[in-house]
Amino acid sequence: MALRLLKITLVTLLVFLLAAALWIGTAGKDLFRTATGSVSRSLCAAAFVSRVDPQRTFAEEQLPLMRSIGWAIHYEVDRARREVRTSVFGDFTARAVYRDGLGCLLVHGGGAVPEPAGFEPAPIASPWPAAVLEPADPAIRRALDRAFAEPDPAHPRLTKAVVVLHDGKLIAERYAAGYGPDTPIYAHSLTKSVVSALIGILVRQGKLRLDQPAPIAAWRSPADPHHAVTVDQLLRMDSGLPFDETDGALSPMTRMLFLERDMAGYAARTPLAHPPGTAWGYSNLGYVLLSRLIRDAAGGSAVDAGRLVRRELFAPLGMRSAVIETDATGTPVGSSNVYASARDFARFGQLYLDDGVVDGRRLLPEGWVAYSHSQTLKTGYGAGFWTNLVSEGSVPVWNAPWGMPRLPKDMYYARGALGQYVVIVPSERLVVVRMGISIDYGTGTEDLVAAIIAALHRRPAS
Structure with a gap:
């Protein structure tokens, strides 16, 4: 009996090991490559773009999303080579390399790293003083206190920066330890x-x-079938491309970001899920395709795209810390990979509050701001910004609210994963930026903006 039981146990173990080997060789391979790619790119940016502690970034941003294999992940930050290498179970190695002016590039296999030859971005002057501006209004100070508080330690908010502009003036800001006015922060979908x-x-x-x-x-x-897709439909996410950001570790979004050398090429090959213009679906793929159009218009290379972005947008706005990363073909990763300070994004929000004009110079076409937050189909999305026009229902797949019901109806906002927000309230002449690493929902951003509006209403007219 004991011998028979031993044989059954050994056979069962063998079957398990064979199944595990088969899974690792197929779906598991892509899962592990996605994990190592995510860690390498994130920690490369932490070390060489944001210049914050990569070990802390791993603990706050990466480990909570992959606890089941976190113990098997090994990474090495090579400051001499300005790169990060990551493996899991000693295999599936991914490498991310820093390039001046272009951020970090995830390198697939043993491929060569395209060098940004001759790209030496000129410094961008800041219109604001270097010192952090603490709010003079006690009510606004209390609002910032609450924004940085941790009411539920089991689900930390990890707020990293808050910046408030009113009437075009900086009136309040605050930063977490290790962060400051010029710290570029991973913007996620603020990039869109x-x-x-x-x-x-x-x-x-x-x-x-x-x-x-x-x-x-x-x-x-x-x-x-893709031929009829318009630029407008890509901006509005009703191109017919599938909803590509789902809860699973392997989605069209993660495959594009971490497994593809040519991200726009992958996006272009993705079949349509609906006829163009008939259905809304959150689309990282669509915004990488828009980024290919930007690269092509700029001249066709990563350096060409980097120069265009700085010349036409970052420099006129004084976004001195901002950088947009590219894939190996030079296409900006326009779904997610801008790094910029909260001050930079405040100036970006002010551009929209000022109808696309900065210092008397029109950057955006007349009517573009209104277009950007005009409603798409029956959703709470516009054309690159979320709106506050829909108070019922929720975003498909995510089951998250479309807007912020406690805020004015004319509010619209840019939103990125892990709690990145640029909230623009025209009726209050207000821009509020909140950035952090909030793995769970519940950043308190709506409460923050509501408290700031209430405080402004209590202030005597000047």
Whole structure:
């Protein structure tokens, strides 16, 4: 009996090991490569773009999302080479390399790193003093106190920065330890709003039209179902591309970001889930395709794109800490990979509050700001910004509210994963930026903005 039981145990173990080996060789391989790619890119940016502690970033941003394999992940920050290498179970190695002016690049396999030859971005002057401006109003100070508090330690907010502009003036800011006015922070999908602005600039220059079929090389044939997709539909996320950011570790978004050398090429090959213009679906793929249009209009390389972005947007706004990363083909990762300080994003928000004009110079076409937060289908999304127009229902798949019901209806906002917000309230002449690493929902951003508005209403008129 004991011998028979031993044989059954050994056979069961063998079957388990064979199944595990098969899984690791197929779906598991992509899962592990995604994990190591995410860690390498994140920690490279922490060390060489944001210049914050990569070990702390791993603990706050990466480990909570992959606790089941966290013990098997090993990473090495090589400051001499300015790169990070990560492996899991000693295999599935990923490498991210820092390049001046272009941030970090995730390198696939043993491929060479495209060098940003001759790209030496000129410093951008800041219109604000270097010192942190503590709010004079006690009510606003209390609002910031609450924004940085941790009411539930089991679900930390990890607020890193808050900046408040009123009437175009900096009236309050605060930063977590290790962060400051010039710390570039991972913006996640705030990047999409930046890409929307860049598309607007190309429209103003006559290089693109909203109603034209998107000039994607792979979609040239009229027989291709993608051929009819317009620039407007890519901006509005009703192009027909699938909702690509789901809860699973492997989604079209994660495959594109961590497994593909040519992200726009992957996005262009993705089949449509709906006829263009008929259904809304959150689309990282669509915004990388828009980024390909920006790269092509700039000249075709990462350096060309970097120069265009700095010349046409970052420098005029004084976004001195901002950088947008690219894939290996030079396409900006316009779904997610801008790094910029909270002050930078406050100036970006002010551009929209001022109808696309800065220092008397029109950056965005007339009407572009209104277009950006006009409603798409019956959703709470516009064309690069979220709106406060829908108070019922929720975002499909995510089951998250469309807007912030306690705030004025004319409010609109840029939003990124882990609690990145640029909230613009035209009726209050207000911009509030909140950035952090909030793995769980519940950043308190709506409460923060509501408290600031209440405080402003209590202030005597000047």
